[in-house]
Amino acid sequence: MTEPRRVLPVLGGPRPERADAAQNRRRILAAADRVIAARGVGGLSLDDVAREAGVGVGTVYRRFGGRSRLLYALIDEREREFQEAFMHGPAPLGPGDGGAPPAARVRAFLHALVDRTEEQSELLLAAESDEPFARFRDAYYALYRLHLRTLLDRIDPGADSGYLADALLAPLAANLFRYQRHTGGMDVARIKSGLDDLLGGAIRPGKGVTRTADPRSHWGA
Secondary structure, eight states, X not given: OOOOOOOOOOSSOOOOOOHHHHHHHHHHHHHHHHHHHHHOGGGOOHHHHHHHHTSOHHHHHHHXXXXXXXXXXXXXXXXXXXXXXXXXXXXXXXXXXXXOOHHHHHHHHHHHHHHHHHHXXXXXXXXXXXXXXXXXXXHHHHHHHXXXXXXXXXXXTTXXXXXXXXXXXXXXXXXXXXXXXIISOOOXXXXXXXXXXXXXXXXXXXXXXXXXXXXXXXXXO
């Protein structure tokens, strides 16, 4: 049984803020950047950020709700650019003017998400590890999942798109990604190739994918 669809107001700027609230937000984020520059992501604490920003720690908690949300706020600007690209940009990552086959869009999205994870993997690891299930509770993950489900449903309406979306996103959890990159010695090209193989196995024969000796050939790579 498929899960109900949810429309998530993720893309775009934050809700309008009072001038003083916006100023505090900018001050806290700038302070967090300075703390990370001096001590690394692992050395980031809300107490230190508050002290660096010249505000009370309660202000930081009220504004961000915890360390994980503060880390995601630091990730936010680059994330908006990524969302704009896959929701509205040129094909095959985005819909483009004339559209692109859904399988090609899924592949382009996964490849772009590899690059996105590579770019900020340390911050993502800290944000995803700060509390149980932080990755799955975040609006970014919910939007990625909805995007993949929409494309997978177009490829094969009978498939379990919710499960497949989670399965395709699982290798891009920051802890596994960093392990593969820094301990396993895998380069970005190898990770993308592995995701191509996973996608080729996830889509049933006759549902927008022609199985060949090379399961990636139908994507025009």
